[in-house]
Structures are given as structure tokens and as C-alpha cells.
Amino acid sequence: MIFAGDFAQLPPVPRGPGSxxxxxxxxxxxxxxxxxxxxxxxSIGKALWHQVTTVVILRENMRQKSQxxxxxxxxxxxxxxxxxDCTQDDINFLMTRVAGTVHGRPRLGDKQFRNTAIITGxxxxxxxxxxxxxxxxxxxxxxxxxxxxxxxxxKDTNQITGNKRRGRPKK
Numbered sequence: 403m404i405f406a407g408d409f410a411q412l413p414p415v416p417r418g419p420g421s422x423x424x425x426x427x428x429x430x431x432x433x434x435x436x437x438x439x440x441x442x443x444x445s446i447g448k449a450l451w452h453q454v455t456t457v458v459i460l461r462e463n464m465r466q467k468s469q470x471x472x473x474x475x476x477x478x479x480x481x482x483x484x485x486x487d488c489t490q491d492d493i494n495f496l497m498t499r500v501a502g503t504v505h506g507r508p509r510l511g512d513k514q515f516r517n518t519a520i521i522t523g524x525x526x527x528x529x530x531x532x533x534x535x536x537x538x539x540x541x542x543x544x545x546x547x548x549x550x551x552x553x554x555x556x557k558d559t560n561q562i563t564g565n566k567r568r569g570r571p572k573k
Contacts, residue, residue: 405454 479492540547
């Protein structure tokens with residue numbers, strides 16, 4: 403098996419009350435039918451996780467190869483940020499990249515930022531940026547923007563049972 407991703411990025415999201423990540427002490431290693439479905443799945447997942455014998459850690463960010471001195475500073479800041487190890491130089495550099503109306507700061511309305519990814523820590527800002535980007539793309543390509551709405555809900559794993567009939571119905 404090959405696992406890919408940025409394991410330093412975010413902690414795993416629990417699947418519900420009382421759930422834990424696979425490497426948590428809260429997940430048992432015993433798989434038995436007395437456990438609920440979620441506990442059984444977590445135990446199986448943990449057992450599979452413990453079968454991993456070789457780990458390769460890639461440390462160099464290949465998407466941020468240095469082209470300019472500022473690109474090199476950004477790459478270094480991103481690498482340090484990944485491990486919660488930013489220096490004061492990293493913070494000072496990142497502060498120069500915060501958009502705003504103050505003289506010398508980047509302005510998001512500038513043409514050079516038209517198709518640039520924007521990092522924000524607040525979901526409502528992200529949502530609004532995405533909304534404006536969709537509207538702009540639709541206008542640029544002479545398309546109508548259509549909204550589709552959905553209602554999502556998750557089933558409680560305690561409501562799911564393994565007693566469903568399988569096979570052909572009885573006559």
C-alpha cells in the first residue's frame with residue numbers, strides 16, 4: 403500500500419463522539435463481534451496501519467523550487483510552517499504578503515492576482531472568495547452560473563446493523 407499526503411498538515415478528524423485516530427490509544431487492537439461497527443472498523447484500520455513497515459519521508463517541496471529571492475523565502479517559510487517552526491524572518495516575510503489597502507501591500511484586485519490561490523484562515527472569507535471567483539469565471543467565459551443545493555446528512559453508525567437480508571427474497 404502507498405499512502406500519500408501531508409501528514410504534518412492537520413490532525414485527523416474524528417468520525418463522531420468517542421472516535422479517535424488510528425494511532426490513538428483509544429482505538430483497540432482486538433476485533434470481536436461484541437464491538438459496534440465503528441469500533442470493529444477502527445480496530446481493523448489500526449491493525450492494517452501497524453502492518454506498514456517502510457516509511458519514506460519526502461522533505462523537499464518540489465512545487466516551490468526557488469526562482470527569485472522572494473520565492474526562496476516563501477519556500478523556506480512554508481517548510482518551517484509545516485512543522486510549526488517559523489522563524490521571525492519567516493513571519494516578517496509572510497506579513498509582507500498580506501493583502502490590504504496599506505501602501506506597499508499587495509492588492510487582491512491587481513491583475514497579477516487574478517488566478518492566484520489565496521490563503522485565509524476564516525471559512526466565511528474562503529466562501530466569499532470562491533463565490534466571487536465563480537462569478538468572475540462565469541462572466542469571463544460568457545456562461546450562466548447555476549446554483550445547485552443539496553441537503554447532506556450522516557447516518558449514525560449505531561443505527562446501521564449487519565442484520566440486513568442478503569440474497570434472493572423468499573417466495
